[in-house]
Amino acid sequence: MNIEKTAIQDLIIINPTVFPDERGYFFEAYNKTKFAENGIHYNFIQDNQSFSKRGVIRGLHLQINPFPQAKLVRVLEGEILDIAVDFRKNSPTYGQYVCVVLSAENKKQFMVPHGFAHGFSVLSETASVLYKVDQVYHKDSERGIRYNDPVLNIDWKVEADEVIVSEKDLILPSFNDIDWEF
Structure with missing residues (x-):
């Protein structure tokens, strides 16, 4: 396993x-x-899986204290642009984000720790995404940021006429x- 550091501390890409x-x-x-030997210490308790078609954008989501979720994300089929935004108020990279292409072909995984909003867009015709979490879903702790926020200005690599986003x-x-902090 090869651990690849990103521009934001604690966000890492895992190359198996x-x-x-x-x-x-x-x-x-x-x-x-092996994860612990590389400084990754989470007790994953649940696996979640989604299937989406091209143009779908899911996110940006997170859970705030006392129920934050860390996520270990990978793609079983297809290709996505995976994004994590730093929402740790005292972080020097607050409001910054990292994008990584995850695919069934490259087999990379993205470790998204507590305090980060997470989302992805589907770049292939379809994609199946599997991610581990270290905390169960807690509705009252759920938060998010609009995918097309002008301050973040994320390029989701999907044409505007292809974008599919949930009403939520x-x-x-x-x-x-935002009126909350992590």
Whole structure:
């Protein structure tokens, strides 16, 4: 496993060691001991999976204290642009984000720690996304930021006429209107 640091502290990309042969390939997607050896200490308690078609944007979502969620995200089929935005008020990178392309082909994983809003757009015809979380869903702790917020100005790599967003995500507040902190 190769750990790739990003421009924002604590956001990391995990490149698994893949063993290909004539039958296909094998890799460890998660090994608690190896993660701990690399400074990744989460007790994942649940796996979530989504299936989406091209142009779907899910996010930006997070849970605030006392029920924050860390996520370990990977793609089983297709390709997404995965995004994590730093919402840790005392962080020098507050309001900044990192984008990474995750795909079934590159097998990369994105470790999104507590205090980050998370979202993704689907770049392929369809995509199946699997992510581990270290906290159950808690409705009263759920927060989010509108995907097309002008302050964040995220390029989701999807044409405007292709964008598909849930009603719930369309009514999320803008960055300047949030009334919560992590």
